[in-house]
Amino acid sequence: MKISDLDYYATFGNTFLHKVPAKYKLLDAIIIICAIFYAKNVYSLAIMYFLLITYLIFSGLPRFKFFKLSLYPLIFTAMFLYSIENLTYLTAFKLILRVLCFSTTFIYLIFTTPYIQIFKALSGFLPDIMVNILFNTYRSLFIINNTLENLLTTIRLRGRLRLNRPILALKTIGNLIGFFVIKSIETSEKMYDGIKLRGYSDNFKFLKD
C-alpha cells in the first residue's frame, strides 16, 4: 500500500480515532505493547486480537486494505515457525497472535494519524537532526512520488517489462531508477535552496495545537 493513500485516510478520515490527539494514541499503543508482552496465555492474546478486529469492523476504516496490511508480518512469522522443530499449535497460535496484535495496533495508529502528527509527538524524544530529516522525508515523498508515477506510466506505455528477457528487464528498471535518483537529487537541491530562501535554518518549527 502506498504511503500517499495511507496519508489520505489519516488526514481526511472521520472516525472516532481520528479525533483523538496523536500523543494519546501513541500512549495507547505503548499500553497495548506492554499488554502483549505480559500476556501469559494464548486466550488473553486471542481476546486482545478479537477486540482489535471487532473495533475495525465498526470503525468505518477501509477494512480490507487495513486487514491485508496487518497480515504482512506473517511472511516472516511463517518462515520462523517453519524453522521450529516439534512446534505445537499453542506456540504457533501464540506467536501469530502476538505478531498480529502488534501489527494491527500500529496500523490503527497510522490509518488514523497523519505522519506529521506522529513526528510532532515524537519530536519530544528524537534529536533535532532526526526531526529535521523526518519532516524533509515526508515532504520529499510527495514531491518525488509524481515523478515516479510518470516514469511507471512511461514503462507501461512502452509495453511493460517481460519475463522472457530478464537481463533487459533488469537493465530497463535499473536505468529507470537511475534516472529517478538523478531527478530526485536535483529536486532535493532545489528544495534546499527554496526552503533556505524562505528562512530555513536547519531546524523545523511547527505550530502547537
Add this chain to the structure above:
Amino acid sequence: MSHLHIPDGILPLWLWLLGYILIAIYFIFGAFYIKKYKKQSKFPLISIMAALMILTMSIPLPFPVPYHVNLSVLTGIILGPVLAFFAVFTTNLLLAFLAHGGITVIGLNTVVISIEAALGYFIFRFLYKKFNKIFFSVFIATFLALLFSTFLNIGIVYTGTHNLSMLAHHHHGHHGEFNHKHHQNDHNFIEHENHHPPLMETHERQEGFDKHEHEENFNIKKFLSLMFIFGFIGWILESSLTGFIVSYINKVKPDILNL
C-alpha cells in the same frame, strides 16, 4: 529484498532494547560528525534517499517471487557510511508504521541495514579503485553486503530465539520447572545410586530424555536454508539492479557518486 523485516513480538525485550541503545550511541556520533563537518546542507539529500528507498519498493519487478528493491547499498555509496545511517533509520521508522518490520525492532533493523550500507560503500570504493569497472564493483559490493547482512540478521534471530521456551511459555515457569526436576533427578541418581532400582532410574531418565527430545527448538539450519533459497535470488536481483543504477548515474551525472 535483502533484509528480513523482523516483526514485533518475536525477539525478546533485552535484544531490541540493545538495538535502541546501539542506535542511540550512533546518533550521538552522527550528530557530532554533522556538526563538526557542517553537513546540515545534506539533510535534504538524506531525506531524498530515504524517500527513494521507500518509493522504489513499490516498483514492480518482473519476477514471480514478490521481491522489492531495497537500495541500501546505493544509499551508502551516495551518502557515505555515516549519513546513510540517518536515511536507513528514517526509512525503517516510516515502514514500521506500515507493519513492514516492527516498531520494537527499528533499532536492530537499522543496525543491520546501516552495516549493509557501510559495507557496500567500502567494498565498492576498494573494488573500483582496484579494477576501475563500475558494474562489476557495484555488483560484488552489493552481493557481499547483502550476504553479510543476511548472516547478521539470522544471527540476531538465533540469539533472540534459540531459547524458545522464553517465547513459547513467555516466562521461565514450565521450562524452568522441567529443568529443575531434570537436574534434581540427575543429582538423586548420583547420590542415591544404590537405593533405587536401576530399572526405575532408567525409566525416569528415559522420560526426561523424551521430554527433552520433544521440546520446541529453533532449527537454525532449516532457517538458514530457507533464507538462502529465497535470499539468493534476491541478492542477484538487487546486485544487478544496483549495478545498472550506478552505471547509469555514472554515465549521466557522475558527480553524484564522488568517485
